Structure formats: structure tokens, C-alpha cells
Amino acid sequence: MNDCEEYRERLADWHMGRLDAAAAAGLERHLNNCADCREALAATAFVLDSINNLQAPEPPANMKVDFRAMLDDFKAKEKKPVFRDRVWSWLLQPRLPLAYGLIILLCIGGAYLLGRSNKQGHEIQELHAGVQEQKQTMMLAMLDNPLASERIKAVSYTNDLKKVDDKVIDALFTTLNNDPNVNVRLSALEALAALGNHPEVRTGLIKSISTQDSPVIQLAIADVMLKLQEKGSISPFKQLLKQRGLDENVRDKVKQTITKLI
Amino acid sequence: MLQVKAGDLERMSLLFQRHHRALFGFLFHLTQRREASEDMVQTVFYRMLKYRNSFTEGSSFSGWMYHIARNVLKDQKFGFDNKYDPIDALEDKIAGSTSADDSLEKKQSRQQLYDALAMLSEGDREILMLNRMKELNYPEISEIMGISQGAARVRVSRAVEELKKIFIKKGIKKDS
Numbered sequence: 001m002n003d004c005e006e007y008r009e010r011l012a013d014w015h016m017g018r019l020d021a022a023a024a025a026g027l028e029r030h031l032n033n034c035a036d037c038r039e040a041l042a043a044t045a046f047v048l049d050s051i052n053n054l055q056a057p058e059p060p061a062n063m064k065v066d067f068r069a070m071l072d073d074f075k076a077k078e079k080k081p082v083f084r085d086r087v088w089s090w091l092l093q094p095r096l097p098l099a100y101g102l103i104i105l106l107c108i109g110g111a112y113l114l115g116r117s118n119k120q121g122h123e124i125q126e127l128h129a130g131v132q133e134q135k136q137t138m139m140l141a142m143l144d145n146p147l148a149s150e151r152i153k154a155v156s157y158t159n160d161l162k163k164v165d166d167k168v169i170d171a172l173f174t175t176l177n178n179d180p181n182v183n184v185r186l187s188a189l190e191a192l193a194a195l196g197n198h199p200e201v202r203t204g205l206i207k208s209i210s211t212q213d214s215p216v217i218q219l220a221i222a223d224v225m226l227k228l229q230e231k232g233s234i235s236p237f238k239q240l241l242k243q244r245g246l247d248e249n250v251r252d253k254v255k256q257t258i259t260k261l262i
Numbered sequence: 263m264l265q266v267k268a269g270d271l272e273r274m275s276l277l278f279q280r281h282h283r284a285l286f287g288f289l290f291h292l293t294q295r296r297e298a299s300e301d302m303v304q305t306v307f308y309r310m311l312k313y314r315n316s317f318t319e320g321s322s323f324s325g326w327m328y329h330i331a332r333n334v335l336k337d338q339k340f341g342f343d344n345k346y347d348p349i350d351a352l353e354d355k356i357a358g359s360t361s362a363d364d365s366l367e368k369k370q371s372r373q374q375l376y377d378a379l380a381m382l383s384e385g386d387r388e389i390l391m392l393n394r395m396k397e398l399n400y401p402e403i404s405e406i407m408g409i410s411q412g413a414a415r416v417r418v419s420r421a422v423e424e425l426k427k428i429f430i431k432k433g434i435k436k437d438s
Contacts, residue, residue: 012422013415018399046436047425050375052394056287063286063300067278070304074311075271146308148301149338181301 003030007037011044066180070146128162135160140171148181155184158191169195173204182214189217193224202230209236215247222250222257231261263323267314277323278307284395285331291391292335294376302338306331325402328392332406371434378428386421393418 007030013019014027031038107127135157142154155175158168172195175188195201205224212218218240225233237254240246265273282303289299309330310317317326379387392403404414429435 009416009419012393012419016393042436043426043429044422047422047429048394050371051390051425054291054372054375054394056283056290057296059283059286059303060300063282063303064278066300066304067282067307068275070308071271071274071278071311074308078271147305183297 004034004037007031007034008040011037011041012048015041015045015048062180073146132162136165136168140167143171143175148184151175151179151181151184152187155187155191159194164195164198166200169198169201169204173208176217177208177211182216185212185214185217186220189220189224193227196224196228202228202232206230206233206236209233209240215250218247218250219253222253226257226260229261234258234261263310263314263317263326264319266311267317271311274307274311277310281324281327282307284397285327288328288391288395289331289335291379292387293338298338302331302334305334309334321405322397322402324395324397325405328395328398328402329406332388374432374434378425378432378434381428382421382424385417386424389414389417390421390425393421 007027010019010023010027014024019027031041111127139154139157139161142150142157145151145154155172158164158172161168172188172192176185176192179185179188192201192205205221209221212221222237225237237258241251241254263277266277285306286299286303289302290296293299306327310327317323382390389403389407392398392406398406400411400414403418404411407414409417
């Protein structure tokens with residue numbers, strides 16, 4: 001490595017003020033006598049200044065509010081560990097997988113033996129029901145997760161549930177009407193749309209029309225209502241049209257939806 | 263942070279106040295995604311609360327925070343997408359400036375820089391973004407990246423050289 005190469009490796013540090021006094025003095029002496037390295041320094045300085053001066057958008061004000069909510073929630077959970085959490089953490093202890101393995105093997109063995117005695121169908125059904133119940137509990141717990149991506153994952157678990165009960169439907173509506181993140185709300189809406197054969201889902205969706213303020217969700221609800229051919233939504237949609245400051249795209253979409261439903 | 267570790271969780275709000283802006287900037291510059299960066303800031307603070315016992319006395323809080331941020335970033339598997347958020351849409355939200363005083367040249371040079379950064383490897387981009395933080399020096403950067411201080415020095419210098427080459431290739435010059 002010649003001298004210049006060695007000095008050039010230090011240019012970035014020199015520009016950032018990260019060289020010790022002796023090394024800086026040595027480099028400066030070299031720079032005084034080397035036009036090529038001075039040119040290299042100017043280019044290094046330009047690159048570093050460009051990056052250092054790069055500005056990020058202002059973080060939105062709601063970030064502080066979200067943090068406050070997360071911190072309060074965390075503090076509350078720390079203070080009084082919820083019974084359910086304690087059960088979960090006990091069940092999820094690292095030393096338990098072997099025990100689970102054995103239990104599963106026993107269940108399968110049991111189911112097999114029972115099957116041989118013509119009771120197979122009934123027992124396996126029970127086993128399935130147990131798994132379904134576990135999935136449901138997990139989904140409901142994950143909906144409280146502070147991470148939006150985890151909550152979306154929780155909502156998507158609804159597709160795996162063979163039978164959806166009131167608890168799940170309630171949780172999905174709570175998410176649709178209250179979750180701070182629009183993407184989570186949107187995924188809850190999609191999950192609910194797939195459950196359109198439940199009358200209570202249809203009623204809940206109709207009610208939700210008036211509570212939503214995000215144009216994205218309003219547009220999506222209009223699509224869902226059209227798909228479900230839900231005439232009960234006409235009246236709340238008409239109410240929505242009276243709302244001041246309604247997004248123009250939403251207004252057009254709602255008008256079209258009403259025409260198609262009538 | 264030691265007070266948080268000792269159980270005074272409320273102290274975390276002071277740390278949030280002090281660091282969330284820089285952390286948001288770091289995540290934004292590496293992903294170009296506003297909402298995802300917001301979410302990731304919350305995740306980083308959540309993880310710091312949850313794993314507060316892993317913070318060791320005498321170590322740098324910023325170093326620890328960016329180490330966690332890097333893991334969160336990896337979990338999200340975001341690529342650098344310089345076309346994701348149109349820069350124009352961000353103009354009125356840029357910290358400390360308004361769209362009125364942000365000239366067209368400024369916008370163009372920022373876009374040029376994002377385009378150039380997109381041509382770097384992920385590791386080079388990351389180390390340059392850590393290097394620009396005033397609160398991080400080589401001991402912290404090496405800790406965050408899991409490499410020696412000497413290696414961190416060399417990697418910063420090489421990343422700068424790479425970016426210099428890209429600048430030349432793209433004809434980016436001072437006052438261009």
C-alpha cells in the first residue's frame with residue numbers, strides 16, 4: 001500500500017473529526033503536499049456532507065400518543081400479569097416441548113386405538129375441536145399485540161378457523177372499529193367480508209359504515225356491501241353522503257353503490 | 263436506561279422523547295417507508311422495555327438502541343426502495359423546513375442521493391447511516407454491527423469510496 005492509499009483510508013475519519021491529533025496532523029502534512037489527495041478529500045467531504053445533511057420527514061405527532069399507549073399498557077401488564085398470560089408463559093416454557101411431543105403422541109395413539117373400537121370419528125373430532133380452540137385463543141391474544149404486523153397476522157388466522165363464534169366476530173369488529181392502524185382495520189374488514197353468511201356480521205358491518213372515517217375503509221366497505229348485495233346498507237350510505245368534508249372518491253363510490261343496490 | 267432496568271419504566275418516555283426522531287430518521291432513510299418506520303420505532307421501544315435486562319451498565323444506550331433497530335429492520339425484510347414514497351409527497355413534512363423554502367434543486371439533489379444510495383449494498387448503506395449519527399462513534403458502530411472497531415473504520419471508508427464512484431458514474435457533483 002503506498003502512502004496515498006493509506007492516507008485516503010483516513011479521509012472520512014478526518015472529515016468526521018474522528019482522528020486523534022497525531023494522525024490528523026500527519027494527514028494534514030500529507031495533504032499540504034499532495035494535490036491528488038486534496039482532490040480525494042474534497043470528493044469524500046462532498047459525499048459525507050450529502051449524507052449528513054439528508055433530512056428525514058418529521059415523525060408524526062401520533063407517534064408520541066402511540067408510544068404513551070404502549071408504555072401504559074406495558075406498565076399495566078408488568079404490574080399485574082394477566083392470568084391468561086401466566087398460563088401461556090407456563091405452557092410455552094422451553095422445557096415443555098418434550099412433554100407436548102409425548103402428549104401429542106399419546107393423543108394420536110389414543111385416537112388410533114379408539115378408532116379401532118369404532119369410536120375414532122368422535123374422538124378425533126374432539127381433538128380437532130381442541131386445536132381449533134387453541135388457534136382461536138391465540139388469535140384473540142395476538143390482536144392485543146402492539147405491533148400492527150402481528151395484529152394483521154392475528155386477523156388472518158380467522159381463515160384457519162373452521163367455525164367462527166361470537167367471540168371472534170366481536171374481536172374482529174372491535175379491531176375494525178377501533179384499531180389505530182388502517183391496514184389492520186382493512187384486514188379485519190376482509191376477514192369479516194368472508195363471514196358475510198352470518199347475519200350478525202352483516203348488521204355489524206352496516207353499523208360500522210357510520211363509524212369509519214378513513215376513505216380507504218369507506219371505499220372497501222362499499223365494495224363489501226356490493227359483493228354481499230346488502231340492501232340494508234343503503235340508508236347508512238345515504239347518511240354518509242350528507243357528511244361534510246366526505247372524500248370525493250368516497251362520495252362517487254357510495255353513490256354508485258347505492259344505485260347498484262337499489 | 264439503568265433506571266428503566268431497575269423498574270422505573272416511566273423513564274423510557276424521556277428516552278423516547280430524546281431519541282425517537284433520530285431513530286425514525288435512521289429507519290426512514292434505510293427503508294423509505296414512513297408508516298413502516300413509525301411502526302418500527304414503536305417496536306424498538308417495546309423491545310427495549312421487554313428486554314431491558316439485557317442492557318449492561320457502562321454500555322452506550324444509543325449503541326444498544328440501534329442494535330435492536332437493526333434486528334427489527336432485518337425481521338421486516340424491507341429492501342431499500344427509492345421509488346416507494348415519492349419524494350414530492352414528503353416535502354411539506356421534512357423536518358425543519360417547509361415546501362416553500364425547499365427549492366427544486368434541493369429536491370433533485372435529494373432524489374439523486376437516494377438513487378445513488380439504492381446502488382450501494384445493504385451493508386454499506388447501513389454503515390453510512392450509522393456513521394452520520396453524531397452520538398455514534400466507532401465503539402458503538404462496531405458493537406451495533408458486531409465487528410471490530412478496525413473493521414468498522416475500514417467499512418465506513420470503503421462505503422464512502424463506493425458512493426464516490428457512484429457519484430462519478432451518475433455525474434453527481436457539487437452544485438450539480
